[in-house]
Amino acid sequence: MLVLCEAWIITVFLQCSITRVYGQSQMSVSTVSSLGFVGSPDSTGDGKELPCGEGSVPLQQPKSKNLKKLNQTVMCLINDRNFPTSPVSTQLLHHSQVIPESLVKNSDSLLGLLKRLTQMHLAQCTLTVLFDASFANSAAVETLLTFSNPIQVIFVESENDFKLVLLEATQCRSYFYIFHQPKTFLAFANDGQDMWDFQGYHIFLGRSVDDLTAFATSKKGKKTEHILGLVPDVAMREEAWAIYTNRLYWTQPVQRINTWVRDSFVQPLPLFPDKLSDLKGVTLDVITFEWEPNVLYFRSDDGEVLYPYGTEIEVVKAFAQHLNFSVEFQEPPLEELWGRQQEDGTWTGMVGILSRDEVDLAVVDLYLSAERTPFIDYSVPYDIEGSCFLSRMPAPLPRWQSLALPFRLETWLSILVGLVLSGLVLFVLARLSPHQEAPYFQSVQLCYLYTFGAHCKEPASKDPKRDATKVLVSFVWLYTILFTTAYCSNLTAFLTVTLQPSPMDTIQQLYHSGMEVSGLGNFYQKALLTATDPYLKGLAGHYKDYVYLKDMFPGVQESRAVILQNRRFLEFTIATRFTKGSGEPSMRLMKECFAPHNVAMGLQKHSPLTSRVNLVIQRMLQGGLIDRWFLESFRVARDAKKSKAKEENLSGVQEDSSKDKSISSGVIPLSIDHLQGVFFILAICHLFSFLILLVEIKIGKQRSISI
Template sequence: MDILIDFANTVEDAWDFSGKYVLVGTSTEKLELFATSWKGRKSQHIIGIIKGNSADKWDIYTNRMYTNPPIQRSISWRDGQFTSRKKIFPNKISNLRGAVLKVVTFEWEPSVLYFRDKDGRMVYPFGIDIEVVSAIASVLNVTLQFVEPPPGELWGVATENGSWNGMVGMLSKNEGDIGLANLFLTLGRFGAVDYSAPYDAEVSCFLARTSPPAPKWKSLSLPFQMNVWLALLIGILSCGPVLYVLARASEKCGGENKLFQSFLFSELYTIGFHFRQALTAIPIRTNTQVFISFVGLYTFIITTAYGSNLTAFLTVIQTPSGMETIKELYKSGAEVSGLGGFFKGALASSVDPYLQGLADRFEAYGDLNRVWPQVLKGKSVYLHNRQFLEFVIATQFTEKGVSSVRIMKQCFSPYNIAMALQRHSPLKGKVDQVIGWMLESGLVRRWFLESFRRARRIQESRKVKEEDEEEEAESETTITKDEQQDTTVIPLTIDHLQGSFFILALGYIIGALVFGAEMCLRRSRNPKGSSE
């Protein structure tokens, strides 16, 4: 029996953890030692037979999972038969009778969020992963005890001696039973932990700065695309000459108004149509009247379309498009950042040459507070899964419906999200079954949306509380800018109309330049002292 106990404490030796074992022991103490060994704790079906207090009696003990004492007497054999009809090898995971399971996790929005009191202390966790493990706990009838890995270690990485730190390290050392926090199912952790069935899936995306809005003076050009502006310029330059040619050619048929037989007047006349100017001169001949009618119709459509579209561009913030593809990111030369070195391996192992190139520019950070300033300055893009990035954008970088960061359109490398379990954990079979029920019912997606809304409400309530405290401290009753802007009609400011004033300033400059050119030309034609 002692040799068997030593073998059960040896991790490296082979062992069928799903097998059924019958041991004959000399005492309950020896059975307890075997049941609490490394292999014994992970084997569900172990029974021990010990000689009873009479010659024809044998007591049969069975091991207990995640509770004390580690063994209990189940039935006895007496007079050639069992004393009861209990199952010798029952399913011990279906009901763990309130046993305590340690869940290794940490705050990682939106998978795991902490509700904190006013002093910043965690009151209780919530989020997608917490809902999943709580549902499993309800089915297994267990009590969850949440513990955190050492500060800064998070999921954990392999050390030089082959061991792991962080969450994975705690599970491999049997310091926790379940690990979760948006945990990607990857090959690198196999051998240290086992994974549950995946209950969610994600892709890796890049978080980049939203380019600053275009200057308001550009709004005057935004209602039309460049090809429309070129066509409009051709129309302005061509209408005057055509009208002039028609007026000059009409002399053979009775003559046109003398004003239209001036090239400069014809050009200014048609330009006036484009600017909705009142026209005093009326063409006489039918051919010029027909032409002017079509010019008027064409300019009416153009000016109406421009005026209608201009209002929207004056009042709506125009955000220029930034890089959206991995190729554009590679060519930009921007740094790629991430929390820890996990994503660097994902980039380097990709078959895409641009992703491999980004691995050379990858910078691992240990604190997100160091990453965000770099992203907001446009010096770096942050790489993580889409669900986390969407949550961060909505809760940290969105103000009045406008976000200062965005997710690039092209993502890569889909990952499954699962729980980590101790190697050969007896929980795996039942946990996988419960996860299957969750996926069939669509609960995971529902929990994500509920967690998202709940986190937003908590954040908004905190902001409102902070604003109320600031208002009480200031003791002011003035209307804030937010209240002034919260109206159904938005009054146009000088910022909206700055383009028109730029045109006026440009007119001053061009007028002054033309005046100077005319004066120079006049002096060159009439030198000082010459008679006119």
């Protein structure tokens, strides 16, 4: 019933206003479109005629969901002959006479101002006229209805009436607010940021500058670029109107830019100037925190932060230079950083501070996230970050294994088979020879000892006498020379290189290892839960969120956890925190990484800066500045970290420098660690020899007892 009453009131008002403008004549097409429904005046938009009664003009069906709920009689604008009379219409006409004295005095001048304003600046725009009962039958509203623009008219009695405003027009949109008592309108302007056109042209016809200021500083008004205030200039004797515009990000929210006297402006100035191309040095608050290498802090010797730098700081500086504003950096609480969503739906940290409009911009590796978009706006992405897993470098293999590593297992087995067969064939040939072979080769043990010595390039000083055994021994020597040469060459490389076992490189291996996945906050846990890969989704069960970054490293150093974070941060951490003076890192990144994320700048919801930020970022990307700034920041930060580490560990670095000199000279002296396998073999031989001696002693005693 409420919607039907509103529809009927709008119909009554239109009849009154049209009667004053056109008398008893039929309405023109432009007047028919005064409800904002553009199209053929005799169809519904789908080819069907509206069943309007006699003496009525059919209108096109509206697209708005709210207006579709109105009664069909709203689609048919009844002319003067069919105008219904009721106590409601009588009351409406009675209230329409309550118009401020200053507006009545300057009414002719106001009509000229509205005509000039619409013809010069809003000729291609849709017009939405919102008014209260005091102006239901005013000349100002009637004048706006005479224009050829598509027009929507809304009679406002409560805040719910503002929901009828159509925001679907693709062309430019303008809104006229004509209120004697703007209390309802100002309450709507301060009620969140929904149902509002932040890019449209908003013309406010006010009684005083205070009302205009209240509108410009409201939740909706302070993010609207184009607000024009028309206020009677009571200080002038002539029929004059003071023209004000809003000033974004200034302490003084409105500024007088012109004056309308009778039928012309005092100065030929634009009524809708560009307010964002030059912010004239105003200070904007930017929230960030140290996150290497995107944002880094240059500190004094006592640890005090002197200034931030890095890729994203350079982005902010370039944007500030382009729009001429100053920057004041702020930090979220250390335990919140980007923030997380609470049970009541609000956010903590950077996202929470930005969503509450406490700062203007937010930068520091901020991922585009669907769960954050209801609370903040994003610029166009200027970077892509992959999320990877940081794990401890596996412990190197023991040096003694270097003796066996030059050949694969199958190669060693083949050599063993060759040794066994060579000794056996040599013994058989010596025994079956028609001419007696040397006594040395008549023993199986000595034949195997001879072939073993040949494999070690040290055969016994016994030469075979028969042709068959000579041929065999010759080919055994050739065979052993080839494989021993290959072994010695490969052994040199294995003795001088630290050998690493096969690392964990796949998501599947990580899942089966059961290791903890550490991360800051629960962002990555939610991302893992939405993954399609079953192993990635399974890692969500291993995930543990931390508040402080320093608490995650012990688990990785103890090889019981991995860290999930953006790739650049992990690479920088490895280079500056987990790399020895010799250049050997103790941490590594797994080859398989998580899904990449777009990185963008965060802005307030419906921020007027968004379009300007996007333009500047696109130019930066085209010029390759983002990549250049990253490389420069990475190099400076890495050198600073290493320089600090050298100062703190001077003695350790001096020891490493001697090693570096030997490496640079091309000579690597072998230490006991390199040759530990040789000494292991010697120890094993000694032990094995004593065991055989004990066996021989025991056998000898048994024989003496038996004798």
